[in-house]
Amino acid sequence: MEELLKITKSGLYCPHGDFYIDPWGKVDRAIVTHAHSDHARPGMKRYLCSDESERVLRLRVGQNAPIDTLPFGQQIDINGVKVSLHPAGHIIGSAQVRVEYQGKVAVVSGDYKTQPDRTCTPFEPIRCHTFITESTFGLPIYQWPLESEIFSQINRWWRQNQEVGKTSILMGYSLGKTQRALSGLDPSIGPIIQHDAIVPYTDAYRMGGVDLPDTLRFSDIPTRFDWRQAMIIATPGSNAPPWAGKVQAVSSAFMSGWTAVRRTKKRGSADKGFILSDHVDWPSLLDAIAETRAEEILVTHGYTREVVRYLLEQGLDARELPTHWSDEEPKPVASESEPADSEEMGGPESV
Amino acid sequence: MKAFADLYTELEEATHGEDKVSILFRYFTQAPDEDASWVVALIKGDRLKRSMSRSTFLDIARTVASLPDWLFEASLDAVMDQSETVALILPEPNFAEESTQSLAWWIENRIKHLPHLDAPQKEQVLREAWAMLPSSQRLVFNKLVRGTIRLRADAKHLISALSMLSGVSTTELTHRLSGAWIPEPNSYQALITPESNDFLTSRPYPFRYPSERASDRKDLGLVAKWRVEWKWNGKRAQIIRRSGKSTVWLKGEQLVQDQFPELIELGDLLPNGCVIDGEILAWKEGQPESTTTLDKRLTRAPKPKDRKELPITFVAFDLLELNGIDLRERPLVERLSQLQKVMDGLQQLGADGIPSHPGVMDIRPNLHLSISIGAESWSEVSGAVQRARDLRVEGVIIKRLESAYDEDMSDWQKWLCEPLQIDVVLMYVEWVGGRNGTEECHYTVGLWKGRVLVPIAKARANLSNSEIHAINAFVRENTLEKFGPVRTVKPEIVMRLEFDAIQASTRTKSGLSLKGPRIIKWHSNLTSGDVPDLDVLVNLLPS
Numbered sequence: 034m035e036e037l038l039k040i041t042k043s044g045l046y047c048p049h050g051d052f053y054i055d056p057w058g059k060v061d062r063a064i065v066t067h068a069h070s071d072h073a074r075p076g077m078k079r080y081l082c083s084d085e086s087e088r089v090l091r092l093r094v095g096q097n098a099p100i101d102t103l104p105f106g107q108q109i110d111i112n113g114v115k116v117s118l119h120p121a122g123h124i125i126g127s128a129q130v131r132v133e134y135q136g137k138v139a140v141v142s143g144d145y146k147t148q149p150d151r152t153c154t155p156f157e158p159i160r161c162h163t164f165i166t167e168s169t170f171g172l173p174i175y176q177w178p179l180e181s182e183i184f185s186q187i188n189r190w191w192r193q194n195q196e197v198g199k200t201s202i203l204m205g206y207s208l209g210k211t212q213r214a215l216s217g218l219d220p221s222i223g224p225i226i227q228h229d230a231i232v233p234y235t236d237a238y239r240m241g242g243v244d245l246p247d248t249l250r251f252s253d254i255p256t257r258f259d260w261r262q263a264m265i266i267a268t269p270g271s272n273a274p275p276w277a278g279k280v281q282a283v284s285s286a287f288m289s290g291w292t293a294v295r296r297t298k299k300r301g302s303a304d305k306g307f308i309l310s311d312h313v314d315w316p317s318l319l320d321a322i323a324e325t326r327a328e329e330i331l332v333t334h335g336y337t338r339e340v341v342r343y344l345l346e347q348g349l350d351a352r353e354l355p356t357h358w359s360d361e362e363p364k365p366v367a368s369e370s371e372p373a374d375s376e377e378m379g380g381p382e383s384v
Numbered sequence: 385m386k387a388f389a390d391l392y393t394e395l396e397e398a399t400h401g402e403d404k405v406s407i408l409f410r411y412f413t414q415a416p417d418e419d420a421s422w423v424v425a426l427i428k429g430d431r432l433k434r435s436m437s438r439s440t441f442l443d444i445a446r447t448v449a450s451l452p453d454w455l456f457e458a459s460l461d462a463v464m465d466q467s468e469t470v471a472l473i474l475p476e477p478n479f480a481e482e483s484t485q486s487l488a489w490w491i492e493n494r495i496k497h498l499p500h501l502d503a504p505q506k507e508q509v510l511r512e513a514w515a516m517l518p519s520s521q522r523l524v525f526n527k528l529v530r531g532t533i534r535l536r537a538d539a540k541h542l543i544s545a546l547s548m549l550s551g552v553s554t555t556e557l558t559h560r561l562s563g564a565w566i567p568e569p570n571s572y573q574a575l576i577t578p579e580s581n582d583f584l585t586s587r588p589y590p591f592r593y594p595s596e597r598a599s600d601r602k603d604l605g606l607v608a609k610w611r612v613e614w615k616w617n618g619k620r621a622q623i624i625r626r627s628g629k630s631t632v633w634l635k636g637e638q639l640v641q642d643q644f645p646e647l648i649e650l651g652d653l654l655p656n657g658c659v660i661d662g663e664i665l666a667w668k669e670g671q672p673e674s675t676t677t678l679d680k681r682l683t684r685a686p687k688p689k690d691r692k693e694l695p696i697t698f699v700a701f702d703l704l705e706l707n708g709i710d711l712r713e714r715p716l717v718e719r720l721s722q723l724q725k726v727m728d729g730l731q732q733l734g735a736d737g738i739p740s741h742p743g744v745m746d747i748r749p750n751l752h753l754s755i756s757i758g759a760e761s762w763s764e765v766s767g768a769v770q771r772a773r774d775l776r777v778e779g780v781i782i783k784r785l786e787s788a789y790d791e792d793m794s795d796w797q798k799w800l801c802e803p804l805q806i807d808v809v810l811m812y813v814e815w816v817g818g819r820n821g822t823e824e825c826h827y828t829v830g831l832w833k834g835r836v837l838v839p840i841a842k843a844r845a846n847l848s849n850s851e852i853h854a855i856n857a858f859v860r861e862n863t864l865e866k867f868g869p870v871r872t873v874k875p876e877i878v879m880r881l882e883f884d885a886i887q888a889s890t891r892t893k894s895g896l897s898l899k900g901p902r903i904i905k906w907h908s909n910l911t912s913g914d915v916p917d918l919d920v921l922v923n924l925l926p927s
C-alpha cells in the first residue's frame with residue numbers, strides 16, 4: 034500500500050487525499066498547521082486551517098486568499114481521506130493535522146508545546162499509528178521553567194528598570210511570542226507600548242477573544258512622555274529601532290528557548306534573556322510521543338538525529354523526516370565575547 | 385542560595401559597570417552577613433578551591449542523569465560548560481523539596497567537606513544537592529564544587545556598592561579590604577561599620593610631583609638654595625605608620641603591602657605617626673634594576689624566592705609626618721633633617737661591602753636614603769644630567785630648600801637627560817586604523833646583526849602627513865608578506881629613532897627594550913646599508 038504521507042519536492046504530501054501539509058512549493062491544496070512563515074507560505078490555490086487560525090493566516094498569505102476553515106475536532110473527507118484538526122498549543126489557532134485512511138492514522142503535529150499558555154487552545158494528545166513531531170529543543174538540556182516563574186521574572190525586571198530610570202524593551206517573535214508575553218505582563222506596573230509591527234497580530238488575538246492588557250501603539254505616543262516607566266514590546270533585529278533617540282536609557286531582553294543555555298543567551302544587543310518557548314522541551318517531547326502510542330515516529334526540524342537515536346534505543350520505530358520547516362527563531366550563534374569559563378571547556382586537568 | 389544564583393546571572397548579563405554596582409548594592413541590602421562575606425571573598429578573587437575533580441564530578445553526573453553516554457556528550461557539546469550541562473539535564477525539584485539554605489550553609493556544610501568523603505558519600509552529597517536546588521542554583525553550586533565560579537564584577541564595583549550601602553568612603557573600604565579576607569560574618573560587619581576603630585584611616589597624603597624643567601634659568605638663583613638629587617625611575621610610594629599599623633601606597637591610592645612585605649617590615653620599625661615619601665625600585669647589588677623587574681613584583685604577592693630573586697628597595701627622599709604631626713608646611717630643609725634623624729635610628733651597620741649607587745646612602749636592607757649630588761653650580765647640574773643614563777637614573781630633580789610640600793610647581797623641577805637616537809630600517813608596518821580617516825600605523829624597525837635584520841622597537845611616527853603618505857605608498861608597493869594587518873616591507877626605508885632609555889630584556893629578539901621609542905625623521909637619502917649594527921645599541925646599555 035502506498036504511504037499515507039510522503040515527502041515530495043513541494044512538501045509533505047498525502048497521495049490518497051491529494052493534499053499537502055505545510056508545503057514549501059506552490060500547490061493546489063494546502064492544509065496549514067499554523068501561521069508561522071516556515072509553515073504558511075503565500076501562493077497556494079486553496080488553504081485549509083483551523084477557524085482560530087484564519088485571521089493570523091490572512092495576515093501572512095493575503096486578506097483575499099482562498100481559505101477554508103475547520104473547527105477543532107470536526108472531521109471532513111478529502112478524496113476518501115478523513116481529515117481533522119486538533120489543538121497544538123503553539124500559537125493562536127495552531128493545529129495538529131490528523132489524517133486517516135483505511136484505518137491507518139497519522140498525525141502531523143506542526144510546531145507544538147504542552148506548557149500552559151492562555152493565548153491559545155492547549156495541546157491535545159491524539160492516538161495514532163504514525164506521529165510526525167518537531168524536535169527544535171530535542172536535547173535533555175532543554176527543560177522549561179514554569180511559565181508563571183518566567184512572567185514574574187519579567188515583571189520584576191520591569192520594576193527594577195523603573196527604579197533606575199530605564200525603559201524596558203522586551204523582544205520576541207512578532208506572532209505568538211509577544212502576545213504570550215503580553216498575557217503575562219502586570220499592567221499595574223506601567224504603560225505597555227507595542228512596536229507597530231506587532232499591532233496587527235495582537236489585534237487578531239483580541240478579535241479571537243484572547244484577553245490581553247491594554248497597550249499603546251508606539252507611533253501614537255505623544256512627544257512628552259515619561260518613557261522611564263514604560264515597557265516596549267518589540268521584534269528583534271530592527272537595526273534602527275524607532276525608539277532610538279526618543280528613549281534615553283534602556284534595558285532590553287529577548288524571549289526564547291535558546292536563552293536557557295548561557296552561551297546562546299545573548300541575542301544582538303539584548304541585555305538579558307527570558308526562557309519563554311512555544312516549542313516542546315525534552316521531557317514534554319518524550320511524554321507527547323508516548324501519549325500518541327504511535328508505532329512510528331517521524332522527526333523533523335531540530336535535533337532530529339539525536340531524538341531519532343534516542344527513540345530507537347528506547348525500542349521505538351523512529352526516523353528522520355527531511356522538511357524545509359525550521360524554528361521561527363533560529364538558533365543564535367554563540368557569543369564570542371563571553372566564553373564559558375575556561376576551566377569548564379574540558380582542557381587537561383590533573384586529578 | 386537563590387539570591388546568590390540571581391546575583392551570578394545578573395552580573396554575567398550586565399555590561400556596564402554602573403549596573404554591576406547597583407546589582408551588588410541590591411544583593412548586599414538583603415543578604416545575610418555570612419553570605420555577603422562569601423561574596424566579598426569570591427569577588428576579591430580568593431577562589432574557593434576545587435573540591436572535586438572533573439572526572440569524579442562527571443561520573444557522578446552521568447550516574448544520576450541516567451542518560452545514554454552519547455546523549456550526555458551531545459549535551460556537553462551543545463552547552464560547552466560541564467557545570468551548566470549538569471545543572472540543565474537534571475529534572476527540576478518539586479517546590480516542596482526546594483532548598484532554602486544559604487550560600488554559606490552550602491559551602492560550610494557540604495562543599496568544604498567533599499574532599500574528605502569517600503566515593504559513595506560524595507555521590508550522596510551531590511544527589512541530595514541536585515534534588516533540592518533548581519537549575520540556576522545547581523549551576524552555581526556545581527561551579528563552587530568545581531572551583532570554577534567567577535563573579536563578573538571586580539573590586540571597584542564591590543567597593544562602590546559597599547560604600548553606597550554603608551557610607552564608608554571608597555578609600556577606607558579599599559584599605560579595609562587589603563590583605564587576606566576571612567569569609568566570616570564578623571569580617572563583613574567590620575567591613576561596613578562606619579569608621580570603626582579597627583580600621584583607623586591611614587590615607588596617604590596627595591603626592592607632590594615635579595614640573596618639567598623651566599626654560600628660564602635666571603629665576604633659579606643660587607644653586608645652594610636648592611636640593612639636587614637623582615631622578616629615580618621607579619614607583620613613587622608613601623610608607624605610612626599610624627595606629628600601630630603599616631601601609632604602603634602608590635599614587636592613585638593603590639595599596640601595595642601585599643606585593644611588598646619588605647616595606648611593611650620596614651614600616652613596622654618606624655615610630656607611630658610617621659609618613660615617608662620616596663620611590664620603590666628593583667635593586668640588586670647596590671644598583672637600580674630595570675623597571676620590568678619591578679613590574680613583575682607589582683603583579684602579585686611574592687613567594688619567598690621572589691624576594692630573593694627580584695629584590696627591591698625603598699629610596700626615601702622626604703618626610704611628611706612625624707609623631708603624628710603633618711610636616712608638609714615646613715620647609716624642605718627641615719623635613720630632610722628630620723628624615724635624616726629617622727634614618728639614623730634605623731641604620732644598620734655592617735654593609736655587605738658592595739659599593740652602592742652614588743645617589744644613595746645605605747640604611748639597611750630594602751631601605752636607602754636619597755642624597756644630594758653635591759653640585760656647586762648650575763653647569764655641574766647640567767653635567768650631572770648628561771651622566772644620568774650611565775647611573776641608571778632619568779636625570780635630576782631640583783627642589784627649593786625653603787619649599788613646602790604643596791602644589792607650587794616651580795619649586796620642584798625635573799631635568800631629564802636628552803633622548804637617545806639611532807638610525808634604523810623599517811621592517812614591518814601594522815595598520816591600526818585611525819581617527820578621522822587618517823592612516824595610523826605602528827612601524828617595527830630594526831638593525832643589522834651580521835646579515836640579518838633584528839627588530840628592536842615598534843614605534844609611532846612623528847612625521848608630517850606627506851612623509852607618512854609617501855612611506856605608506858612605498859609600503860603598499862613593496863609588501864613582501866601580509867599577515868592580518870601586518871605587512872612585511874622590503875627593508876629599504878631608513879628612519880631616525882629616538883628613545884628615552886634602554887635596558888636589557890629577555891623577552892625580545894634583540895635582547896633589548898627601549899623606553900618611549902618614536903620615529904622622528906625619514907632619511908629618504910639613506911639606504912639600509914647605512915644603518916649600524918645592533919652592537920652599537922648594545923653598547924648603550926648601562927654598565
Ligand SMILES: [Zn+2]
Pocket residue numbers: 067069123144361
Ligand atoms: Zn511555529
Ligand SMILES: [Zn+2]
Pocket residue numbers: 069071072143144334358359360361
Ligand atoms: Zn516550525
